[in-house]
Amino acid sequence: MPGACYSLITMIKRAFLPLLLLTSGLASAADLTEAEIRWLTAGSAVLAYAKQELKLPLDITVQPQASATDVPLALGYQDGRCKLVLSLRGNPKAEDILSTVPIAQRSLMIEAMVAHEVGHCWRYAQGVWHALPAGFEERREPSRAAEELRDTRREEGYADLVALAWTQQRHPEQYASVAAWMQQVRQPSPATGSHSTLAWLQLAPTGAAFAAGVPVFEQANLLWRQGLARDQ
Template sequence: MIKRTFLPLLLLTSGLASAADLTEMEIRWLKAGAAVLSYAKQDLKLPIDITVQPQARPNDVPLALGYDNGRCKLVLSMRGNDNAEDILAGVPAAQRPLMIEAMVAHEIGHCWRYAQGVWHALPAGFEARQPPQPGAADELRDTRREEGYADLVALAWIQQQHPEQYASVAAWMRKVREPAPAVGSHSTLNWLQLATTGAAFTPGLPVFEQANLVWRQGLLQDR
């Protein structure tokens, strides 16, 4: 299991001078995701910058990932965001760091796809039933597929690092996704239902490859 310390993580992040520049909530979230971020930056050499918004905008989620000039941007939007931790409502305090770790792993899954140059692309050897047609429906479908992949990366990470907690995290993720409409960009139950237990993932492979194998199964049902 990968264990990292928090202070080296802060030294690795771009634009953060010290922990003193962060709020208590930001520190908690970064500390919870430290192992994932350190693995991504140090072991995988993914190009990740961490950005803290000085003021969240309406409807901002607390944690998001973008891609700009060849680098992933992990954005924390917690300042002035009264709903920042609503996603953790009902989760026991002792388990909240684990759920945040899964969320960070989800965003790293997005970063991996961007960095590999396969964002919104089908995996090699996978043929769509119909050719892509530009439009809102296809964009929504492609985004949903990326969210499904990232959810599976999160679960593969949890299975690798915290197998004894897998059932709790998987159940929480299904609960989070259930309210979304069937056509929503985060409606990923098609994939989550394939990974209700950690046995869905192939041991010994990198988490991105483990996620990809299950993702392909879900894609067969998502065309």
């Protein structure tokens, strides 16, 4: 329906233009595709929380065309700001990652993915990216590549726990579905892969694993430390 589409685009403009860094291929938020609107809408509660309540330095970039190596959603850090990059155009991975999810639940999984990326932003903004908490000693690795893989895996584990903690806080009745999907997504990774986070996901089989009454990032941190103890 044209009217409904216009209303949705207007909502996206109002909610995200302060965040959006439109690339040269996009003239305005009206140029967003239906898929981009759907993903931004699904993640809107997380993005609003990150920007308005946490005051995280977060910008959103919409790629006019994805490259062969782009994942649908990624986060980087540049000049003191987090860069959430949406790469959906011409990207089959955007469909593949949700292919096993019922249509009615896809927005929920996208929301979890956005929460995962905001978890990365939190770590960057706190100045603790690739840093261990106090009390942990860094183990030696045989090579620099092995160290980088280990460090990336730890950050992915933390971000996955943020996604689950967010889900437990906002959608507790859907926790089991999100946790099962995340385990499925991570399962194909080899045990030493950079996104092999099962050691952390297995610590949160139900939402009861997260401490009540504390912020999402602290909830994730408490379980993350348990996983790090196993990873030593």
